Amino acid sequence: MPELAALDVLSPGSPGYEASPRARLVVRCHSVSDVVQVLSYADATGARIMPRGGGHCFVDRCPADGIVVDLSGLNRITVDDSGVATVGAGARLGAVYAALHASGRTIPAGCGDTVGIAGLTLGGGIGLLGRQYGLTCDRLVGAQAVLADRSVVECDEHSEADLFWALRGAGGGQFGIVTELRFATVPEPSVCRIEGNWPEGNLVPAWQDWAPDAPDGMTVNLTVQPRRITLFGASTLHPAETEGLLRDFAARAGVLYAIGIRRDVPYSMVKPTFRGTDQAGTRRRVRSEFFARPVSERTTGELLQRLTGNRRLAFTAMGGAYRRTAEDATAFAHRGQRFLLEETGDPDDPWVDEAWHAAHAEGSGRVYPNFPDLALEDPATAYYAGNHARLAALKKSYDPDRVFDFPQAL
Numbered sequence: 001m002p003e004l005a006a007l008d009v010l011s012p013g014s015p016g017y018e019a020s021p022r023a024r025l026v027v028r029c030h031s032v033s034d035v036v037q038v039l040s041y042a043d044a045t046g047a048r049i050m051p052r053g054g055g056h057c058f059v060d061r062c063p064a065d066g067i068v069v070d071l072s073g074l075n076r077i078t079v080d081d082s083g084v085a086t087v088g089a090g091a092r093l094g095a096v097y098a099a100l101h102a103s104g105r106t107i108p109a110g111c112g113d114t115v116g117i118a119g120l121t122l123g124g125g126i127g128l129l130g131r132q133y134g135l136t137c138d139r140l141v142g143a144q145a146v147l148a149d150r151s152v153v154e155c156d157e158h159s160e161a162d163l164f165w166a167l168r169g170a171g172g173g174q175f176g177i178v179t180e181l182r183f184a185t186v187p188e189p190s191v192c193r194i195e196g197n198w199p200e201g202n203l204v205p206a207w208q209d210w211a212p213d214a215p216d217g218m219t220v221n222l223t224v225q226p227r228r229i230t231l232f233g234a235s236t237l238h239p240a241e242t243e244g245l246l247r248d249f250a251a252r253a254g255v256l257y258a259i260g261i262r263r264d265v266p267y268s269m270v271k272p273t274f275r276g277t278d279q280a281g282t283r284r285r286v287r288s289e290f291f292a293r294p295v296s297e298r299t300t301g302e303l304l305q306r307l308t309g310n311r312r313l314a315f316t317a318m319g320g321a322y323r324r325t326a327e328d329a330t331a332f333a334h335r336g337q338r339f340l341l342e343e344t345g346d347p348d349d350p351w352v353d354e355a356w357h358a359a360h361a362e363g364s365g366r367v368y369p370n371f372p373d374l375a376l377e378d379p380a381t382a383y384y385a386g387n388h389a390r391l392a393a394l395k396k397s398y399d400p401d402r403v404f405d406f407p408q409a410l
C-alpha cells in the first residue's frame with residue numbers, strides 16, 4: 001500500500017476538510033509527485049478522486065468516500081519575456097491578476113478573487129474582457145496534467161492535442177488533474193469602470209437588445225434584485241465613446257442616465273470592485289441557461305413579478321470574441337449564444353426552479369459547465385451540445401476506470 005505519511009493530509013475539522021464533508025481524505029499537494037502519490041494511494045484503495053482548486057464549485061462533486069486532491073500548494077505564477085504566464089493549478093484569480101499586473105499583462109478571466117484559475121479555465125471562463133479577447137480557456141496555450149494512469153503529460157496544440165481540446169471548456173475534474181496552466185497573456189488595458197443603479201425600471205428588454213451587440217471593447221452586465229437594478233462592466237473604448245453608448249442605452253431603456261464611469265483604471269483593479277456578495281460559503285442556489293434570443297416581455301414580466309427577498313436575476317453578455325471561435329474548435333460549445341441568465345435564491349426557495357422553467361421555455365437548452373446544475377434532465381446535451389460525442393470518447397480513453405467520477409460526469 002503506498003504511504004500517505006509523507007503527504008500533507010488535512011485533519012478532520014480543518015477548514016479545507018469541512019468544505020468537502022463526503023470525503024474520505026483531503027490531501028494538500030505541494031508538487032506533481034505529491035499528486036502522483038495520491039493517485040497511487042487511490043488506485044490501491046479503490047477510491048475515486050476529486051481535484052480541488054479554489055473550491056468554488058456550485059455543487060459538491062466529491063464522490064462519497066472519495067479523496068479530494070487539494071492543489072492549493074501548487075500556486076506559483078511566472079511570466080516569461082514572450083508574455084506567456086505559467087500558473088500553478090492551485091492559484092486563485094486575485095493572485096493571478098496581481099502577478100500579471102506586475103508585468104503589465106493580464107488574461108480575460110472572471111470576477112471573484114478567490115475563484116480557482118483551474119476550475120474557471122477548464123469550464124471556459126467568462127469575464128469583463130471576454131467580449132474582446134474570448135474565454136479564459138481561449139488564452140490557454142498549454143497545460144500539464146497527471147492522468148488516471150499516473151502518467152504526467154504536457155499538452156498543447158501539437159502534443160496530446162485531444163486532451164488540450166477537452167481541457168478548454170468541458171469543465172474540471174474529468175480527464176486528469178491539471179497541475180499547471182500556460183496562458184498567452186495580453187497587455188493589461190486601462191479601462192472605464194462602469195456602474196449604474198436604479199431602484200426600479202424595466203431595463204431588461206433594452207439590455208437584451210443592446211449589450212450582446214455592443215462593440216467588443218465594452219462588456220456591460222445587468223443584475224436585477226428587489227428595488228435595485230445594477231448595470232456594471234468595463235470598457236476599453238475611449239471614455240467619450242463609452243459614455244455615448246451608455247447614454248444611448250439609458251435612452252432606449254427609458255431611464256434617467258444614472259451611470260458612473262471611472263476612467264483609466266487598470267483592468268486588474270476593476271475586477272475586485274465587482275466581487276459581489278456570492279463569496280465561497282454564502283449558501284445560495286443558482287440555476288442558469290444561455291439564451292440565443294431575447295426573452296419575451298411576457299416572460300420577463302413573469303420573472304420580475306415575484307422577485308422578492310434574496311432573489312436575483314443576473315444577465316451576462318456574450319457575443320463579441322466569444323463567438324468568433326468555432327463551437328467545435330474547443331470543448332466549450334456555447335459560442336453563438338447572446339447571453340447567460342442566472343436565477344439565484346435561497347437554497348430552499350422554490351422560485352429558483354419556477355423562474356428557471358419560465359425562462360427555459362425560451363432558452364437554448366445550453367448550460368455553462370462552470371455553473372453545474374443537478375436538476376438538469378439532459379446534462380450531456382446542455383453542457384456539451386455537439387461536442388458531447390467527442391468528449392465522451394475522450395473520457396473513455398483517458399479515464400477508462402472512471403477514477404474521476406462525479407454526478408453528471410461525462
Ligand SMILES: Cc1cc2nc3c(=O)[nH]c(=O)nc-3n(C[C@H](O)[C@H](O)[C@H](O)COP(=O)(O)OP(=O)(O)OC[C@H]3O[C@@H](n4cnc5c(N)ncnc54)[C@H](O)[C@@H]3O)c2cc1C
Nearest residue numbers: 052053054055056057110111112116118119126172173178
Ligand atoms: C464568487 C464566484 C464568482 C464567480 N465568477 C465567475 C466569473 O466571473 N466567470 C466565470 O466564468 N465563472 C465564475 N464563477 C464560476 C466558476 O468559474 C466555477 O465555480 C469554477 O468551477 C470554480 O473553480 P474553482 O477552482 O474555484 O472550484 P473547484 O470547486 O475547486 O473546482 C471546480 C471543478 O473543477 C475541478 N478542478 C479544479 N481544479 C482542477 C484541476 N487542477 N484539475 C482538474 N480539475 C480541477 C473540480 O474537481 C471541480 O469539478 C464564479 C463562482 C463563484 C462562486
